[in-house]
Amino acid sequence: MRIRVLGPVEVETPAGRGPVTGQRPRDVLAVLVQRRGRSVPPEVLLDLVWGDAALGLNPTAVHTVVARLRRQLSAPDLVRTGREGYLLPLEVDVDAVDHEHLIRSARDLRSAGQVDEAVRRYRRALALWSGPLAYEGVTDELVLAERTRLEDAKATANEQLATLLLEGGTVPHLEEALAVANDLVGEFPLREGPTRLVMRAAYALGSQAEALRAYADLRTRLREELGIDPSPPTQALHAQVLAQAESLVAPARPEHRRITTAIPVPASETIGREEDLERLRRWREAGHRLLTLVGPGGVGKSRLLHELGREVSGELVYVDLSGLTEASAQEVAAAICIEYRLGAAGPDPVATLSAALTRAHLTVLVDEAEWSSTAVATIARVLLEHCPGVSMVITSRTPLGVPGERLVPVELLDCPQSGEAGALARTLPAVRLLEARLTDRAPGLLITDDDGDQLGQIVRDVDGLPLGIELIAGQAATRSLTELSELTSRRLDVEDDRATGTDRHRSLRALAQSGIDRLGPAERATFRGVGVFRGSFTADAARVVVGDAATDHILRALARDAIIQLDRRGPRVRFRLLRTMRDLALELVAETGPDELARLQSRHREWYADRWRGVPFHDEMLKEVEDGFEDYLQALENALTCRDAHSVAGLGVTLGWYWLFHEAATTPWLDRILRSSLLSPADHAKIALMQRSLDESLTPHVTAPDAATTKALLADDPAWSVLAGLVESIGAYVVGDVDTALLEAEALLEPAATTAAHALPEVLATVAVMRATAGRHDAALTAAEEAWHLIGSSPGVIQLSAVVAKIGLALLDAGHPSRALAILTKAIDDADRRLGVEPSGTLLLNAGWAALDCEVPEQAAYWFDRALNESPRVVQFFLAEAASGASATLCRLGVPGARGHSAAAAELCRRQGVPVFPRLTAAVDAAAASTGGADGDLEGGHDVSRWVAVRDDELILPICEAIQAVRQRTRP
Numbered sequence: 001m002r003i004r005v006l007g008p009v010e011v012e013t014p015a016g017r018g019p020v021t022g023q024r025p026r027d028v029l030a031v032l033v034q035r036r037g038r039s040v041p042p043e044v045l046l047d048l049v050w051g052d053a054a055l056g057l058n059p060t061a062v063h064t065v066v067a068r069l070r071r072q073l074s075a076p077d078l079v080r081t082g083r084e085g086y087l088l089p090l091e092v093d094v095d096a097v098d099h100e101h102l103i104r105s106a107r108d109l110r111s112a113g114q115v116d117e118a119v120r121r122y123r124r125a126l127a128l129w130s131g132p133l134a135y136e137g138v139t140d141e142l143v144l145a146e147r148t149r150l151e152d153a154k155a156t157a158n159e160q161l162a163t164l165l166l167e168g169g170t171v172p173h174l175e176e177a178l179a180v181a182n183d184l185v186g187e188f189p190l191r192e193g194p195t196r197l198v199m200r201a202a203y204a205l206g207s208q209a210e211a212l213r214a215y216a217d218l219r220t221r222l223r224e225e226l227g228i229d230p231s232p233p234t235q236a237l238h239a240q241v242l243a244q245a246e247s248l249v250a251p252a253r254p255e256h257r258r259i260t261t262a263i264p265v266p267a268s269e270t271i272g273r274e275e276d277l278e279r280l281r282r283w284r285e286a287g288h289r290l291l292t293l294v295g296p297g298g299v300g301k302s303r304l305l306h307e308l309g310r311e312v313s314g315e316l317v318y319v320d321l322s323g324l325t326e327a328s329a330q331e332v333a334a335a336i337c338i339e340y341r342l343g344a345a346g347p348d349p350v351a352t353l354s355a356a357l358t359r360a361h362l363t364v365l366v367d368e369a370e371w372s373s374t375a376v377a378t379i380a381r382v383l384l385e386h387c388p389g390v391s392m393v394i395t396s397r398t399p400l401g402v403p404g405e406r407l408v409p410v411e412l413l414d415c416p417q418s419g420e421a422g423a424l425a426r427t428l429p430a431v432r433l434l435e436a437r438l439t440d441r442a443p444g445l446l447i448t449d450d451d452g453d454q455l456g457q458i459v460r461d462v463d464g465l466p467l468g469i470e471l472i473a474g475q476a477a478t479r480s481l482t483e484l485s486e487l488t489s490r491r492l493d494v495e496d497d498r499a500t501g502t503d504r505h506r507s508l509r510a511l512a513q514s515g516i517d518r519l520g521p522a523e524r525a526t527f528r529g530v531g532v533f534r535g536s537f538t539a540d541a542a543r544v545v546v547g548d549a550a551t552d553h554i555l556r557a558l559a560r561d562a563i564i565q566l567d568r569r570g571p572r573v574r575f576r577l578l579r580t581m582r583d584l585a586l587e588l589v590a591e592t593g594p595d596e597l598a599r600l601q602s603r604h605r606e607w608y609a610d611r612w613r614g615v616p617f618h619d620e621m622l623k624e625v626e627d628g629f630e631d632y633l634q635a636l637e638n639a640l641t642c643r644d645a646h647s648v649a650g651l652g653v654t655l656g657w658y659w660l661f662h663e664a665a666t667t668p669w670l671d672r673i674l675r676s677s678l679l680s681p682a683d684h685a686k687i688a689l690m691q692r693s694l695d696e697s698l699t700p701h702v703t704a705p706d707a708a709t710t711k712a713l714l715a716d717d718p719a720w721s722v723l724a725g726l727v728e729s730i731g732a733y734v735v736g737d738v739d740t741a742l743l744e745a746e747a748l749l750e751p752a753a754t755t756a757a758h759a760l761p762e763v764l765a766t767v768a769v770m771r772a773t774a775g776r777h778d779a780a781l782t783a784a785e786e787a788w789h790l791i792g793s794s795p796g797v798i799q800l801s802a803v804v805a806k807i808g809l810a811l812l813d814a815g816h817p818s819r820a821l822a823i824l825t826k827a828i829d830d831a832d833r834r835l836g837v838e839p840s841g842t843l844l845l846n847a848g849w850a851a852l853d854c855e856v857p858e859q860a861a862y863w864f865d866r867a868l869n870e871s872p873r874v875v876q877f878f879l880a881e882a883a884s885g886a887s888a889t890l891c892r893l894g895v896p897g898a899r900g901h902s903a904a905a906a907e908l909c910r911r912q913g914v915p916v917f918p919r920l921t922a923a924v925d926a927a928a929a930s931t932g933g934a935d936g937d938l939e940g941g942h943d944v945s946r947w948v949a950v951r952d953d954e955l956i957l958p959i960c961e962a963i964q965a966v967r968q969r970t971r972p
Contacts, residue, residue, distance in 0.1 A: 030138040
């Protein structure tokens with residue numbers, strides 16, 4: 001059996017060939033074709049194919065469509081039913097797969113000099129297309145990426161075919177090349193490559209006018225559509241056509257030298273580098289003559305070079321320098337001369353090479369140039385200056401530093417985040433590569449979406465480094481996934497047991513050591529010292545922890561040599577070590593003796609403990625802790641182990657502020673700090689205050705004398721005194737004691753204004769909330785306006801969470817839901833777009849209530865869904881209130897089962913101690929009324945005994961799923 005997707009979707013069976021009729025059968029088959037050989041659960045098919053229409057359906061709908069597909073095609077074995085779901089077996093032929101194999105073999109044949117057979121393979125590949133559009137008739141969103149990939153492959157194959165036909169030189173070849181190139185211009189009018197092919201073919205056929213007209217048409221299109229002129233290579237070709245250059249008719253040198261070097265052919269499919277390859281094509285087409293692929297060892301630079309080389313049209317030389325270490329420019333030039341078949345290079349190989357290539361049109365590929373980078377830089381400089389038709393593509397861990405060099409970073413493959421859904425994890429490049437290699441080495445290993453988390457952990461443990469993934473997968477023949485995962489704990493010493501590759505690539509240890517061995521004493525000391533950092537770090541942190549040796553110059557030199565990686569996501573560059581490099585650095589530290597590790601750890605924890613000591617919480621501090629969180633936590637763990645009281649206090653406060661901002665549930669770290677008996681009374685009071693603020697229920701379990709003692713201990717610190725008052729006010733508010741809450745909040749106005757001005761906006765916003773809840777609406781609006789005035793029109797991250805969320809709540813409770821919704825949605829948009837941070841759960845929650853009050857339940861569904869499903873840091877207390885808002889929204893929208901959700905939310909609120917605010921009561925009562933009952937009333941309109949055996953997560957999960965389905969269906 002054979003499936004055709006290069007055009008309309010058709011199936012060939014022993015009974016004949018015909019189209020697949022019906023949208024659902026076509027879509028289901030398309031999904032299975034893209035996952036050929038892998039089981040697809042019916043639930044996944046339902047979600048992908050039915051989309052929003054899947055709401056209320058079950059997998060029976062999928063079973064019905066598959067049965068219809070089998071009957072329609074009279075092929076009961078076309079789609080098999082397995083333990084995990086439906087499967088399109090590998091023995092079913094797919095024309096798209098044949099298309100790729102033919103193109104790959106054509107490239108290999110061209111590299112080997114077998115041009116005629118390569119042309120035949122390209123023609124066979126292109127003949128497989130039965131229409132202009134791949135997967136014609138299939139819903140676009142199901143096949144968009146695959147359709148684009150196939151059509152790009154088709155265009156590239158057409159370009160390569162036209163190039164080979166041009167080199168053939170006969171009239172039939174040239175006429176065919178011109179026809180193919182003109183078709184490409186029609187399909188891709190803004191691409192310059194096809195137009196250059198038209199110009200060459202037309203000129204070779206004796207039509208200079210047609211060649212010039214093709215250039216003029218391209219220039220017009222580019223100017224009108226993009227406002228640019230053709231690139232330098234196209235302009236140069238135009239000049240040659242005008243000058244009637246002989247080189248356009250006859251090759252510059254003998255036919256047997258067209259391709260002088262066979263490029264290594266990867267033994268397996270290259271995965272996850274499609275965008276990198278396309279970027280290289282674009283830059284070459286734009287006229288960049290020196291491209292240097294840079295990145296850490298094992299990232300796949302050589303494989304990318306080999307893939308590019310198989311596509312390069314015209315003359316090409318490939319030189320592998322992995323066997324040359326610290327070679328001179330003369331030695332490198334001699335190696336290129338040999339590959340170019342120049343014979344003896346003479347006494348000055350550089351001059352000989354330059355003279356031979358002066359009029360040549362040649363691409364030089366140089367692999368692993370880092371071992372002789374100075375020599376390669378010299379060669380590149382000479383060739384770029386004296387040989388205008390020569391371009392170079394080079395792989396190196398280190399940039400060459402030559403004028404005109406364009407660096408092409410080859411990044412680590414994207415890995416899934418911890419906890420990412422298995423189906424999604426399996427779509428990311430690092431996991432795709434791992435799966436492909438596992439299939440190669442262990443064909444019997446069954447992989448499903450349930451394994452996604454474990455696969456993700458494996459690739460994360462090797463940082464998404466392709467060589468690391470290949471080495472781990474190489475052990476799969478006799479190991480389970482769990483055993484492979486355990487193997488990553490000794491990732492440095494996992495070896496390739498196959499007789500392939502260089503010694504440097506036999507293990508991650510050998511790869512890392514090959515770079516470290518070349519370091520000088522200062523660089524080696526710095527590398528060893530920064531091994532103490534668990535995550536990314538700044539240059540300032542490295543200088544303090546490692547010592548004077550860690551200068552900016554040395555750090556940046558290590559980054560330039562790919563020993564240390566750069567993190568450019570923030571306003572200032574940060575540095576980090578790959579896990580393998582960190583393992584090796586810590587081994588080197590251990591070799592110097594235990595005192596060295598203790599010294600580094602001491603400086604490490606002191607740096608992070610003192611970094612923000614005594615500084616009010618602000619945006620820069622939040623960003624720094626966010627970026628360096630792994631090291632702040634590691635420093636705290638080390639400080640507790642070493643019983644370093646000074647560091648424990650500083651780190652506890654810094655991390656406490658971070659957890660408070662993120663509304664984290666009670667953290668065991670603060671418990672450990674409080675139980676450590678290391679803190680002074682005042683520091684103990686500060687940490688205890690933060691712990692109380694983070695308590696999931698927020699109910700005050702500190703007795704009145706304890707609160708008084710806390711205030712007394714913190715009396716000399718205005719900022720902490722204000723925080724203590726805010727905690728007391730909010731603690732009273734959440735248990736319904738509005739009078740006490742208001743009294744505590746208003747008592748803070750004077751001290752905040754006189755001694756803690758940075759806290760005044762939050763105090764005013766808190767006062768506004770308490771006044772609104774107490775029914776003093778005009779006074780609440782006055783306080784809210786004051787707070788808004790103080791923070792300005794562009795509040796920072798912390799002010800959005802601590803101040804704007806409260807202002808919105810005050811406006812809502814004061815009877816101004818429209819103003820509240822406008823302020824809150826703008827704040828969330830600011831967080832998402834202007835500041836690039838995740839909005840706080842309180843912002844999302846309050847926006848949901850405001851939307852509900854404004855009678856826009858679709859918007860409410862959106863905000864409550866984000867609060868429940870996209871804010872993992874929101875504590876249980878807020879999740880319970882969000883569940884109430886979500887269930888009220890479901891009732892308002894008339895969603896089936898909403899009354900049951902409302903009752904479950906009420907029980908959750910009862911368990912978490914959510915107070916019966918008027919706003920909450922009104923919303924739930926209105927929702928109950930809209931569904932004809934009051935079983936969702938928070939005051940107890942349901943039988944508590946029915947929920948005794950039901951866990952909290954069992955109560956909230958159906959609400960989360962229901963509100964998410966509404967959001968996806970309505971999409972406000």
